[in-house]
Amino acid sequence: MxxxxxxxxxxxxxxxxxxxxxxxxxxxxxxxxxxxxxxxxxxxxxxxxxxxxxxxxxxxxxxxxxxxxxxxxxxxxxxxxxxxxxxxxxxxxFGYSNGFLEGINNLTKVMKRNAFGFRNFLRARILLLHKYKKIGSHVG
Incomplete structure (x- = not known):
């Protein structure tokens, strides 16, 4: 309240x-x-x-x-x-916001936490996820 x-x-x-x-x-x-x-x-x-x-x-x-x-x-x-x-x-x-970028940063941090110990794999996964995000399927 x-x-x-x-x-x-x-x-x-x-x-x-x-x-x-x-x-x-x-x-x-x-x-x-x-x-x-x-x-x-x-x-x-x-x-x-x-x-x-x-x-x-x-x-x-x-x-x-x-x-x-x-x-x-x-x-x-x-x-x-x-x-x-x-x-x-x-x-x-001005009607600008960095909300979209903050969302990408948050998603990247979550993936980084989940991929602990798999550093070589992480970079490729992040790049693929953001490139193919509009498709809707999980790549990688």
Missing amino acids: FYKDRAKLTEEDRWYLDRYLGMDEELHRAYELKESYCCWFKQAKENGQAKIQETKQGLMDFYRKVEQEGIPEFVKAIRTFKNWQTEVLNSFL
């Missing part, structure tokens, strides 16, 4: 959420920060290229909220966001 969007919670989920958030003030503040970030992210995705300045201002507002709350884990995460701010904002400007 902590991960779900607040609008998508059932009555039972809301009851549990209110109960747990009432037990710890820091948890409540952290949950509100999470909801604030999710709200900013949804708005940024909807704005896209059209309102990048508004997206950047929303991110700055989120930074201020985190600094006011002073929760160490969020402050550390914000430092990372600030270091990569240009890249984060560019992700809303």
Whole structure:
């Protein structure tokens, strides 16, 4: 229930959420920060290229909220966001993703783990798999 969007919670989920958030003030503040970030992210995705300045201002507002709350884990995460701010904002400007490449890398790592001890065989298997992936049959 902590991960779900607040609008998508059932009555039972809301009851549990209110109960747990009432037990710890820091948890409540952290949950509100999470909801604030999710709200900013949804708005940024909807704005896209059209309102990048508004997206950047929303991110700055989120930074201020985190600094006011002073929760160490969020402050550390914000430092990372600030270091990569240009890249984060560019992700809303351009529709490119490295997801496909990450998928290939993940598949290669899994094959590497499975082929432990068969190093000569592994390179050929990886190359064949990616070359003939569209056929649908397992080559090698």
